[in-house]
Amino acid sequence: MKTCPSVLEAIGNTPLIELVRVGRDFPARIFAKAEFMNPSGSMKDRIALKMIEDAEKEGELKPGRVVLEETSGNTGIGLAMVCAVKGYRFIAVMSEGNSPERRQVLQAMGARVELVPQAAGGKPGQVTGEDLALVEKRAKELQEELGVFWVNQFHNPGNCAAHHQTTAQEIWQQMDGKIDFFIDVVGTSGTFTGIATALKGKNPNIQCWAVEPATAPVLAGKPVTNPKHVLQGSSYAKIPHLWQSEVCDGYLTVTDGEAIRAARRLATEEGLLCGYTSGGNVAAALRLAGWCDPGARIVTVLCDSGMKYLSCDLFKC
Structure with a gap:
């Protein structure tokens, strides 16, 4: 081997x-x-590596730039792993409704976790499209505030390509x-x-x-x-x-x-x-x-x- x-x-x-x-x-x-x-426990490792490497090849992501992503946890964890190896700081934006183990893993891997409260009536463990919309809104705000690279897995063609x-x-x-x-x-x-x-x-x-x-x-x-x-x-x-x-x-x-x-x-x-x-x-x-x-x-x-x-x-x- x-x-x-x-x-x-x-x-x-x-x-x-x-x-x-x-x-x-x-x-x-x-x-x-x-x-x-x-390695990090999900299929999202594949897309995390693909989307980061595509951004590097296209010149969108250069050394020293911060990476941002909205995530339910798995893509964020995969990105935290990739960013740790490649030396990028990583910010994960996720709903409070996702399991706490996910945010704990993200933090253990060096990510900054930005938690977004669920929509009214939200229940932990059951993240809805309405909850996701709030996460996306916060991700957009952070991108504008910090000028970071937003991976945007929901629209990134590298997601399918991987x-x-x-x-x-x-x-x-x-x-x-x-x-x-x-x-x-x-x-x-x-x-x-x-x-x-x-x-x-x-x-x-x-x-x-x-x-x-x-x-x-x-x-x-x-x-x-x-x-x-x-x-x-x-x-x-x-x-x-x-x-x-x-x-x-x-x-x-x-x-x-x-x-x-x-x-x-x-x-x-x-x-x-x-x-x-x-x-x-x-x-x-x-x-x-x-x-x-x-x-x-x-x-x-x-x-x-x-x-x-x-x-x-x-x-x-």
């Missing part, structure tokens, strides 16, 4: 694990990309191109759009399905009955800028309870300690496995580590 000159070279090349225990009662096969095994160029290629190689379905929860849409466009470029017959909260299926064009849900960092009840509906073949919804139960099963049956969105992805994969053709191969993503949710209700009985 080769040595790495920094932790940045350890990003990517995560395992693809078949969930034979969780999926044992279904004729289809479910495979999960273990993105929580990236997954198109790395995650999707790894999945294709690990599955030997034998993929019937790809499904994923949509947040910024960087992961879904990047992977779906790459996989369909290789085989247009691969079905790519978006996963949404049962109470906020906005991508499917259905009414939002409750924007508050546990899928932190995703599904803000609005269509993200990076979304490309033409690569989406269908939509699946999951309830909070289904996401939580699936995450707990991942931990106790597969030994995989992951967060809410991973649970949501697996819950959706199990539903799909119940009615697709026998032997079909379903690929999804285990987005981040469950270590960031120990203060939440996720693993509390």
Whole structure:
């Protein structure tokens, strides 16, 4: 095994694990990309490195400049890691509704954390689009006040490109191109759009399905009955800028309870300690496995580590 000159070279090349225990009662096969095994614990390490390096190449980011980003935590943590290695000061703007472990990790990695109160009636652990709008407003204010470089993951094309160029290629190689379905929860849409466009470029017959909260299926064009849900960092009840509906073949919804139960099963049956969105992805994969053709191969993503949710209700009985 080769040595790495920094932790940045350890990003990517995560395992693809078949969930034979969780999926044992279904004729289809479910495979999960273990993105929580990236160095800082989530798939966002990939986009953090890509967006920073793109900014450096384009001359937008030079030594001594401060980096700013609005984040639910994972992208911020990935950026804190990248900035630590590259020597940039980093400011993370995030909602108070995100789990406290995320801000603690950010601070431990040297980031300045700017917490934004939730909108009226907000509940910790359930960050809504309204909460996110307040975070974005504060990020814009800080950018204007401090003249910093704003990464802006919700609009940054490097978000999609990172997954198109790395995650999707790894999945294709690990599955030997034998993929019937790809499904994923949509947040910024960087992961879904990047992977779906790459996989369909290789085989247009691969079905790519978006996963949404049962109470906020906005991508499917259905009414939002409750924007508050546990899928932190995703599904803000609005269509993200990076979304490309033409690569989406269908939509699946999951309830909070289904996401939580699936995450707990991942931990106790597969030994995989992951967060809410991973649970949501697996819950959706199990539903799909119940009615697709026998032997079909379903690929999804285990987005981040469950270590960031120990203060939440996720693993509390």
